Amino acid sequence: MHQELQQVFNFSITIREVIVNTLLATFCGGIISCFYILTFRGVGYSINLIRSIVMLSMITAFIMMVIGDNLAQAFGMVGILSIIQFRAAMKGAQDFMFLFFALAIGLSCGEGLYTVALAGCFLIGLITIGTAKVLASTKQRYFTLNVIRSATQSDRSQHRTVLSSFCKKYELISTKLSTKGNDSFIRFSYTIRMKNSEDSDSLVYALKAIEGVMEVNLLSEDE
Structure with missing residues (x-):
């Protein structure tokens, strides 16, 4: 023991x-x-x-x-x-x-x-x-794209032209109408897959150049 x-x-x-x-x-x-x-x-x-x-x-x-x-x-x-x-x-x-x-x-x-x-x-x-x-x-990189533009100019055809140039795939996931004072604006939200992720800045600038677009936000969904 x-x-x-x-x-x-x-x-x-x-x-x-x-x-x-x-x-x-x-x-x-x-x-x-x-x-x-x-x-x-x-x-x-x-x-x-x-x-x-x-x-x-x-x-x-x-x-x-x-x-x-x-x-x-x-x-x-x-x-x-x-x-x-x-x-x-x-x-x-x-x-x-x-x-x-x-x-x-x-x-x-x-x-x-x-x-x-x-x-x-x-x-x-x-x-x-x-x-x-x-x-x-x-890895395929996906982004969330938010485009805010004046409600008086809500035609999305120009969006589609730009998105087709920069994206392999894109899909509209939501549309929201908001009012601030006497002004109304529409928020378009897309899920997109870029052809080249390095062109993200060019995509933002191209969308901002569209008449009536007030703001563009591009957020990565990757973690």
Whole structure:
């Protein structure tokens, strides 16, 4: 019984291994954060999530060093972690994927599998970047176009002429009549797919040049 208790509290890891494992986990967490920034396609990424990726790699490495091959400690750690909930706002599946990425690398660092940690970090990261670039090049970009013009000139034929020049596809989704003082205006809302997304400014200027158009707004639907 005494020997079994000694095994429960027996830690064979050295200070040097703790330092090396922690530094490697921190380095890999930083690399994973860089991969996350390079593959992010939204408006703005979360600094807190980037910090969480680095911290998760370090904490997971520490957990693995504490647990080691001790089954009793493993069950105890599972019980402690079961009451912890991750409350950061996730914007999509990619955020969860990078957290699991950091978790896996932290496990490797904590076990002292340095080659596995480094190879996995760079291999998964490079594949993720390559996949993101391929998908970005083939992705069809959709926009929401709002055209506000005077109610006295509500003919949409000029809209269709301009949209046909710049868009592969467009569809009118709503028409709204509003009044402000003695003036009335109509708001046309379209969903469009550009022939070339670089021509978005030209599309806006062409629509603004139409007589009676008061305002043009072009919003990307991509996240």
